[in-house]
Amino acid sequence: MTSVPRVGLFVTCLVDLFRPTVGFAAIKLIEDTGCSVDVPMAQTCCGQPAYNSGDRADTRAIAENTIRAFENYDYVVAPSGSCAGMLKKHYPGLFRGDPQWEARASAFSAKVHELVSFLVDVRGATNVSARLTDTVTYHDSCSGLRELGIRAQPRRLISSIEGVKFVEMQDPDVCCGFGGTFCVKYPDISNAIVERKTENIDAAGANTLLAGDLGCLMNMAGKLKRQGSKVEVRHVAELLAGMTDTPPIAGRG
Amino acid sequence: MSARDTIFNKVRGALKPQADQAARAALVAERLTNAPKGVIPARGQLLDGERVTLFCTMAERLSASVERVANYDAVPAVAAAYLRERNLPASLRMGSDSRLAAMPWDQQRALQIRKGASDGSDEVGLSHASAAIAETGTLVMVSGTDNPTTINFLPEHHIVVVDAADIDGDLEAVLTKIRTRYGKGKMPRTLNLISGPSRSGDVEQKIILGAHGPRALHIIVVGA
Amino acid sequence: MEITSPTFKQNSGAALADAQLQKALGNVRGGFIDKRRKAIDALPEFDRLRDNARDIKNHTLDNLDLYLQAYEAKVVEAGGQVHWAETAEQARSIMLDICRAANARTVTKGKSMITEEIDLNDFLERNGIRPVETDLGEYIIQLRHEHPSHIIAPAVHLNKEQVEADFRRAHTHLPASRDLTEPESLLDEARGVMREEYFAADVGITGANFLVAETGTSIIVTNEGNGDLTQILPRVHVVLASIEKIVPTLEDAAQILRVLARSATGQDMSVYTTLSTGPRRSGDPDGPEQYHVILLDNGRSAMLGTEFQEMLRCIRCGACMNHCPVYHAVGGHAYGWVYPGPMGAVLTPSLIGVDKSGHLPNASTFCGRCESVCPMRIPLPKMMRHWREREFERGLNPATQRYGLKLWAWFARRPVLYRLATSIAMPMLGLLGRGKGRFGYLPLAGGWTKYREMPAPQGRTFMQQMRGRKAVAKGLA
Numbered sequence: 035m036t037s038v039p040r041v042g043l044f045v046t047c048l049v050d051l052f053r054p055t056v057g058f059a060a061i062k063l064i065e066d067t068g069c070s071v072d073v074p075m076a077q078t079c080c081g082q083p084a085y086n087s088g089d090r091a092d093t094r095a096i097a098e099n100t101i102r103a104f105e106n107y108d109y110v111v112a113p114s115g116s117c118a119g120m121l122k123k124h125y126p127g128l129f130r131g132d133p134q135w136e137a138r139a140s141a142f143s144a145k146v147h148e149l150v151s152f153l154v155d156v157r158g159a160t161n162v163s164a165r166l167t168d169t170v171t172y173h174d175s176c177s178g179l180r181e182l183g184i185r186a187q188p189r190r191l192i193s194s195i196e197g198v199k200f201v202e203m204q205d206p207d208v209c210c211g212f213g214g215t216f217c218v219k220y221p222d223i224s225n226a227i228v229e230r231k232t233e234n235i236d237a238a239g240a241n242t243l244l245a246g247d248l249g250c251l252m253n254m255a256g257k258l259k260r261q262g263s264k265v266e267v268r269h270v271a272e273l274l275a276g277m278t279d280t281p282p283i284a285g286r287g
Numbered sequence: 288m289s290a291r292d293t294i295f296n297k298v299r300g301a302l303k304p305q306a307d308q309a310a311r312a313a314l315v316a317e318r319l320t321n322a323p324k325g326v327i328p329a330r331g332q333l334l335d336g337e338r339v340t341l342f343c344t345m346a347e348r349l350s351a352s353v354e355r356v357a358n359y360d361a362v363p364a365v366a367a368a369y370l371r372e373r374n375l376p377a378s379l380r381m382g383s384d385s386r387l388a389a390m391p392w393d394q395q396r397a398l399q400i401r402k403g404a405s406d407g408s409d410e411v412g413l414s415h416a417s418a419a420i421a422e423t424g425t426l427v428m429v430s431g432t433d434n435p436t437t438i439n440f441l442p443e444h445h446i447v448v449v450d451a452a453d454i455d456g457d458l459e460a461v462l463t464k465i466r467t468r469y470g471k472g473k474m475p476r477t478l479n480l481i482s483g484p485s486r487s488g489d490v491e492q493k494i495i496l497g498a499h500g501p502r503a504l505h506i507i508v509v510g511a
Numbered sequence: 512m513e514i515t516s517p518t519f520k521q522n523s524g525a526a527l528a529d530a531q532l533q534k535a536l537g538n539v540r541g542g543f544i545d546k547r548r549k550a551i552d553a554l555p556e557f558d559r560l561r562d563n564a565r566d567i568k569n570h571t572l573d574n575l576d577l578y579l580q581a582y583e584a585k586v587v588e589a590g591g592q593v594h595w596a597e598t599a600e601q602a603r604s605i606m607l608d609i610c611r612a613a614n615a616r617t618v619t620k621g622k623s624m625i626t627e628e629i630d631l632n633d634f635l636e637r638n639g640i641r642p643v644e645t646d647l648g649e650y651i652i653q654l655r656h657e658h659p660s661h662i663i664a665p666a667v668h669l670n671k672e673q674v675e676a677d678f679r680r681a682h683t684h685l686p687a688s689r690d691l692t693e694p695e696s697l698l699d700e701a702r703g704v705m706r707e708e709y710f711a712a713d714v715g716i717t718g719a720n721f722l723v724a725e726t727g728t729s730i731i732v733t734n735e736g737n738g739d740l741t742q743i744l745p746r747v748h749v750v751l752a753s754i755e756k757i758v759p760t761l762e763d764a765a766q767i768l769r770v771l772a773r774s775a776t777g778q779d780m781s782v783y784t785t786l787s788t789g790p791r792r793s794g795d796p797d798g799p800e801q802y803h804v805i806l807l808d809n810g811r812s813a814m815l816g817t818e819f820q821e822m823l824r825c826i827r828c829g830a831c832m833n834h835c836p837v838y839h840a841v842g843g844h845a846y847g848w849v850y851p852g853p854m855g856a857v858l859t860p861s862l863i864g865v866d867k868s869g870h871l872p873n874a875s876t877f878c879g880r881c882e883s884v885c886p887m888r889i890p891l892p893k894m895m896r897h898w899r900e901r902e903f904e905r906g907l908n909p910a911t912q913r914y915g916l917k918l919w920a921w922f923a924r925r926p927v928l929y930r931l932a933t934s935i936a937m938p939m940l941g942l943l944g945r946g947k948g949r950f951g952y953l954p955l956a957g958g959w960t961k962y963r964e965m966p967a968p969q970g971r972t973f974m975q976q977m978r979g980r981k982a983v984a985k986g987l988a
Contacts, residue, residue, distance in 0.1 A: 049973060051937050051972055052937075052969065054972060054973035054976055057977075058973075075978065078929045079919070079923040081920075086899065088899035099923075099924060176880070180879040214876075216874070217959060218956070218958035219958070220520070221962060223874065226527055227836045227840055227876075252965075255949075259963075284964050290595040290596055290597045294597060294754065294808045297808070297813070299576050301812055301815035302816055322761065325762060325765070328554060405797075422779070431792075437743060440743070458768070459765055473589075474726045477787055477788075478786040481782065482779070482782050485734070485735055485736045487698055488542075490674055492542040492664070492667065493694050500736025500739065
């Protein structure tokens with residue numbers, strides 16, 4: 035391994051398409067821990083939409099593309115618990131029993147980390163250089179929490195920012211109702227779930243809602259705005275990287 | 288082909304084709320014979336005195352009432368007092384457990400003792416537990432003429448005498464005792480593990496005592 | 512039981528609009544979850560017990576034929592009778608034969624989901640035998656001609672006012688002026704009514720939480736004591752249980768018992784854990800004269816050796832549904848058959864077919880909370896995904912969904928075209944949404960925008976910008 039670890043950034047399709055700021059924030063945060071960051075152009079999607087719809091063949095094809103694009107880096111980092119979970123926990127199973135790919139997939143998955151977990155657990159970061167005054171709360175996205183054990187790490191880094199007050203909402207670890215295609219397949223149920231979430235968010239008394247997954251964030255932001263809430267919604271990477279001058283998710287007001 | 292045959296064929300067909308049927312059979316026979324114990328929580332693994340105290344604490348948490356007496360002779364007076372304090376008729380149903388029979392009931396003249404299984408007309412039943420489990424505050428009751436099972440369920444109040452020496456730390460210790468008493472692979476008709484008085488949470492999840500079994504459970508722990 | 516799983520969406524809509532139900536479901540969210548947490552925090556060995564419980568069940572399933580044989584021999588040795596039923600129909604028929612042989616008019620029943628699965632009550636009634644549910648929750652829903660909405664708390668969807676109304680309607684022999692506002696009075700009334708039924712019953716039917724191969728014992732757990740009065744008072748006790756309820760030894764049962772009540776209701780032990788072996792012995796002053804066990808397959812053997820085998824570890828504790836955000840939103844009846852919540856989503860397609868019940872494994876966000884609380888460590892989301900794979904193979908999912916996802920996957924496999932398409936679409940959308948930063952309405956996104964604003968994309972994609980930056984860095988722009 036070279037002295038400067040080489041990180042391949044898996045930007046995720048939602049960040050790529052909807053909120054590139056998160057990608058740039060991720061690059062800054064990773065570079066701040068002394069790594070070099072590269073963005074392979076051949077990446078598209080982690081394959082989770084196909085995977086969770088039961089289309090294993092397409093998932094595998096997408097996975098092969100991803101593994102090929104990233105396997106030569108020291109680390110693969112994604113600013114999303116659900117995408118990182120897909121790459122790390124679910125890719126190996128796609129190739130079980132395949133003599134050509136099984137070991138290759140396992141080797142790849144071993145290098146995958148979610149962004150905040152990478153900063154804290156792998157690079158040993160205990161604080162960030164951002165400075166901001168705000169009261170914030172944090173939603174634990176399901177995959178990040180239950181597949182990758184991400185809970186303490188973002189809270190640690192958030193609390194290290196001078197001027198930021200952290201308040202815990204009720205049931206931060208309960209699903210927001212996004213669930214990928216679930217929210218459009220079962221919109222009424224998804225709405226019931228996100229309504230409970232936004233109730234808890236409002237009651238927490240924070241100005242800003244943070245999380246590590248853009249899907250969850252878009253879901254919660256969309257609901258908060260529909261309800262006329264003033265709460266602003268950002269990806270945690272934006273706060274940690276000090277990139278909060280861009281409009282929040284779903285705008286202001 | 289009978290349903291039994293069909294089911295067995297389906298089950299055998301579905302399981303991974305095992306090359307060594309003899310090994311499988313040996314594995315199963317070994318488990319059935321040795322009955323390995325598994326994970327025993329530390330909670331009940333206490334020395335005698337502490338174990339008894341834990342049992343009493345756990346039982347009280349389950350809304351059983353617990354009283355401690357020095358010896359068996361004290362029990363009839365305690366039982367009589369229990370009935371008086373609650374304005375219950377001076378009548379008790381019990382089985383033919385020799386330890387119960389040997390108690391000085393003649394000292395409680397006013398108390399009527401009815402023997403045998405309960406027919407549903409008893410307000411209060413009295414039993415002697417086979418054992419108890421400190422880990423969970425549980426009484427162990429065994430069916431038979433000594434302590435008929437109906438006495439555990441039909442009366443409104445159930446008074447149970449436990450010998451402190453019979454309080455074990457965990458269920459596994461009790462199972463070992465049962466095995467010793469009845470023989471390997473054999474059981475009494477009914478073994479009741481009773482943890483507190485009867486209750487239900489079926490209306491709005493509010494827990495209320497006195498569903499179909501006894502609404503009150505009074506435990507008399509005898510001895511050190 | 513009428514299967515309404517195909518109309519899960521409509522069922523859910525009705526459930527979401529049902530104010531009474533929504534109020535009652537609040538009890539599930541608070542009560543069960545907090546109680547379980549407390550019980551587990553008080554037992555440091557809990558996770559190791561879960562591991563052991565899973566291992567015991569896996570070992571048992573891998574050797575199910577041998578353990579079933581051993582179990583049967585022991586039941587017979589203890590003076591009991593074992594019957595085998597492949598299908599629900601066979602089980603009902605055997606039950607009827609036993610009841611007829613006993614000249615049964617009334618049978619009492621302990622709470623048993625397997626009897627729901629085989630539609631036993633309706634069948635017995637059609638054949639002139641009156642079944643009386645003795646578990647308070649089951650009794651209440653029997654009065655309402657409903658089915659359980661939760662596998663351990665059958666009446667969880669009801670409020671006490673509804674129960675009061677049902678009791679007044681059914682117990683016409685009691686004075687109309689009586690006060691039934693408090694749950695205590697409802698329980699007292701049920702206790703009184705049930706006493707007579709217990710004594711009148713000729714046959715008592717229970718399920719089994721465990722069947723112990725070592726001794727031929729059946730184990731039930733209750734808090735009310737109803738399962739006990741059901742089995743010790745009548746002349747005949749019949750146990751109906753599916754074949755995967757077998758455990759090897761008493762010690763194995765003890766291990767799994769430790770995780771059962773804690774996961775279900777947050778109790779260390781249910782009030783009554785009862786081990787029954789055979790009929791009464793000579794000299795026993797009480798107990799049933801006959802003891803029958805009906806062992807039912809009904810689809811279990813078809814799950815063995817498949818990717819759904821792990822579902823056979825389920826001990827029916829209900830923890831999964833207690834923690835499920837979908838169950839919290841719609842309750843149990845929306846699932847449309849006997850088993851609701853995450854375990855229902857996995858088990859139901861195995862038992863009634865994925866063509867009828869495909870909605871169930873699809874109506875999940877895969878949040879994983881169910882798996883995280885399952886005492887038997889069953890990977891529920893994984894098996895729901897396997898059902899989705901089966902549906903995909905058979906082309907059962909809606910066409911629009913399939914084509915939409917196929918289109919996405921087509922692009923995702925072709926990075927160059929993906930870049931091209933998105934670098935056109937996203938800036939356009941970004942421009943449209945620039946003012947507010949969001950859309951109140953977007954074509955093709957009706958499911959989303961019905962309830963939420965759609966956040967607008969920032970504009971040029973990340974990869975577009977990266978390409979630009981790389982070109983600058985290389986001196987190409």
